[in-house]
Amino acid sequence: MSTENIKVIVRCRPLNKRETSFNAQNIITVNSNAAQIIVNSPNKTQTQNDNPEEHIQQIFTFDKVFGTQSMNIDLFNQSFKPVVQAVTQGYNACIFTYGQTGCGKTFTMTGEQSNVGCIVNSFDCIFDYISTLPNSVQIILKASYIEIHNEKIKDLVTNLNDLQVNESKELGIYVGNLSEYICAVQKLIYKK
Numbered sequence: 001m002s003t004e005n006i007k008v009i010v011r012c013r014p015l016n017k018r019e020t021s022f023n024a025q026n027i028i029t030v031n032s033n034a035a036q037i038i039v040n041s042p043n044k045t046q047t048q049n050d051n052p053e054e055h056i057q058q059i060f061t062f063d064k065v066f067g068t069q070s071m072n073i074d075l076f077n078q079s080f081k082p083v084v085q086a087v088t089q090g091y092n093a094c095i096f097t098y099g100q101t102g103c104g105k106t107f108t109m110t111g112e113q114s115n116v117g118c119i120v121n122s123f124d125c126i127f128d129y130i131s132t133l134p135n136s137v138q139i140i141l142k143a144s145y146i147e148i149h150n151e152k153i154k155d156l157v158t159n160l161n162d163l164q165v166n167e168s169k170e171l172g173i174y175v176g177n178l179s180e181y182i183c184a185v186q187k188l189i190y191k192k
């Protein structure tokens, strides 16, 4: 387990069809080696003042950055895998995506058949770990699927709304009445 408990990574997606259709300009440069995102000022038109300060690049450094050609498996191996492996060692862990609509959260977490995302890769990693254990060890892997929107919690499988966050000595923090599903090797149907 790394010494830092929280890591922030940034992934930039390519311009989409709508953006290229009106000649939108990419103003982001991704420097993976330095883990930096460079935001360049957009080209100016002749009518705008040529203020040199507006040409200054803004540079932001993160724990890791991924460019437009990155594959989901690269993000998994380089950033998410250590988090999932920590879970197999008994740590609690959380991976979440944040960003405006259309920025690529679902693409990163769920992915596509040919480029499966973090959720599928995480389950693969956990099942791979389980397969290395002796038969005398029994592991039960359960999954739940919730949405938190406007501070309301909804079970996305049962559609039960307004679930409450509770805390108990035995369970720690948990969501009451949340449905849970035991996961098995059916995960293989999502693979090529």
Ligand SMILES: Nc1ncnc2c1ncn2[C@@H]1O[C@H](COP(=O)(O)OP(=O)(O)OP(=O)(O)O)[C@@H](O)[C@H]1O
Binding pocket: 012, 013, 014, 016, 068, 099, 100, 101, 102, 103, 104, 105, 106, 107, 108
């Ligand atoms: N890294 C990427 N490479 C190629 N295409 C991408 C990438 N990220 C996202 N896209 C494409 O951009 C579109 C929007 O992505 P996505 O649906 O993942 O956004 P989102 O953040 O989940 O949006 P919302 O908040 O509306 O759910 C999709 O068509 C997706 O295939």
Ligand SMILES: [Mg+2]
Binding pocket: 105, 106, 107
């Ligand atoms: Mg989405």
